[in-house]
Amino acid sequence: MATGIKDKVAILGMGCSRFGERWMDNAEDLIVEAYSEALEDAGIETSEIGAAWLGTGIDDQHVGKGAIPLATTLRLPYIPVSRVENFCASGTEALRGATYAVASGACDIALAVGVEKLKDTGYGGLPQRGRGTVNDLFWPSLSGPGAFAQLASAYCAKHGVDAGDLKQAMAHISVKSHANGARNPKAHLRKPIDVETVLSAPMVADPLGLYDCCGVSDGAACAIVTTPEIARALGKKDLVTVKALQLAVSSGAEAQHNSWDGSHLVTTRKAAARAYAEAGISKPRDQISLFEVHDCFSITELVTMEDLFISGEGQAVTDVMDGFFDADGSVPCQIDGGLKCFGHPIGASGIRMVYEMYLQILGRAGQRQRSREPVFGMTHNLGGFPHQNVASITIVGREGA
Template sequence: MSTNVHVVGVGMIPFMKPGASDTYDVMGERAARAALADAGIGYELVQQAYVGYVYGDSTSGQAAIYGLGTTGIPVINVNNNCSTGSTALWLARQAVASGAAECVIAVGFEQMQRGALKGHWDDRPSAMSRSHTKMRELQGFDPDAPGAAQLFGGAGQAYMDKYGITNEAFARIAVKSRTHAANNPYAVFRDPITVEEVLASPHVYGPLTRLMCCPPTCGAAAAIIASEDFARRHGLRTDVRIAAQALTTDVDSAFAEDTDMMRVIGYDMAKNAAGQVYEAAGVGPEDIKVVELHDCFTSNELITYESLGLTPEGTAEKFVLDGDNTYGGRVVVNPSGGLMSKGHPLGATGLAQCTELVWQLRGQAEARQVEGGLQHALQHNLGLGGACVVTLYEKVN
């Protein structure tokens, strides 16, 4: 796979609380049209479509894509839990890189319901059964707490126990996310909050309070992926390239007898994916100045700083307290506001991250723009069960 793969168009719609959005098909079509308009092409040039969502009936992707036209192209529906959007992007990139197609659209959407995430099938084994079994072994199960909060709260507690920190660093991450989101018109939560307010918000599980947990959200985002030859033939922009990308799944350490909750929720998946990307691109975490990472809970953002190599193991609290995760620090993490404040419509999240980073590399992020001559941008999107996608974007001068 040697073909240069470019992101020639991106688009998203403002994220909203459940009950306030359009239906999934309308949201998906709107985001796709925004990406096509950004690329400056018509849908008739798109040769394949990969459409991601977590909660929806089979072929919901076609329901959204058909709003663009019924051209007969392959439409592939994608579900990889919270990494769904990036998995659709990964498939689109593979199609172009392999030469199977020259211009592909990746779309992600989610029409979510209020409340904590839950499965919809109770007559069969859960796809998360391995993770849940290991969680019960390590920390038990609380029937009154949301399952996802128990997983990521347990991981946060494991980090606190291992390195002797308090949950104030988790609270500071939530404050930082709101500060960034204040400049993002696509974000759901834009009002500032304080550390004191975060810590005083209702307790959810372990070290987590409500303001340390991302909200259910509705929304959609999309990207147009094309080969360099296709882009040049059609006069499209080629200033953002996917330099490297990796999709990983769980390894034995996630379920080993001596594991911990950080590994149960994907620490090693993320570390492996990041390592593959850095090696393939010939860059390291020290070269990265902007990151969009999967902050479904603030505990996961803190842990992910280390799995991506942004700071050495055991130093994430100092990284936060020193302000190295925001403007004026070493790397700006989640300039969009992240899942915590922008919102987390599961199938759309990975493509919303892509959109933000493409805007950053183009210099189009307005008040969120990270200064200093960006050359690379890193994306991390995690789905339990499990899958992790890490993508490195490169500015082409």
């Protein structure tokens, strides 16, 4: 009988590069920037790492295939290194690999690195690319914003929400994330904005305007994990441990079977239910201290509030407008600016989110530190499109909580 990952693995150190348009940096430079911080935080040497995972989404835009780019960049001494890719959950997948390796006893200390260098395409937005030889024959010519934008039309139809009211709530989400990002020195976008700016922005994919979409950024993030015992032996006192690590991947039912209405993410709900069970959390709205979700678009963040069972079904608009998720609200969401403003270097994002939860729990988040002492921090990634995707959830928290 599986017992789950709860409290079996502790975070020894973390690092995160500054996110943004890093015109003069290669992916390798970003990796080293994040790794140096994590190594210093962990207080170990590279030679103490037993295995490593590299998470990237669009490797052909930067490092290329395989794990060799990570091993050579960090001069990892002939240890097992793997590269994982699972769309926007790639970073969380790297962390999952490292965490499971430690939990299994296969190694004492493991490294997870996520990186993406996206600003080498010559245009804004994510790289346009083929989807596979068979898919290209019948998939629509879709983009990320266009795929996620459809959540809005289906959500309004299902819950009888006025499209204008939904757009207002989406604008509130973006304004909140910009306010949070302004307090984060590593964030890509650091300018506060107002609701009027969001509502009057050029349309990208109806009803998503420019400010409903997250930043496309270069960046890297890194985690070094070990067992709680080793962490303590290395002198760590306040441990942040992994409480849950869950992944749910579409079975194809949403894309092919008429049982899905298009207004929510089936995968997020499945992964969330399993993650709460693994972490021993029964009332997430009361127990989760703060969280980072995959706000690739404002509408994604809105429906995710319900898919993570923080808001009741059809209640997210009300919670958002009430400021429930604001930095000074009941359960802050995207206190670091989120994908929206911290930025979204695909492979790095999952680890960046855990980095923020780690800093918040240890009280090291500086100007944006949550005043109420955080106990459980949750992160969430969505890769792909609402009708076929990967959802990942990580819950970290104080050891013993």
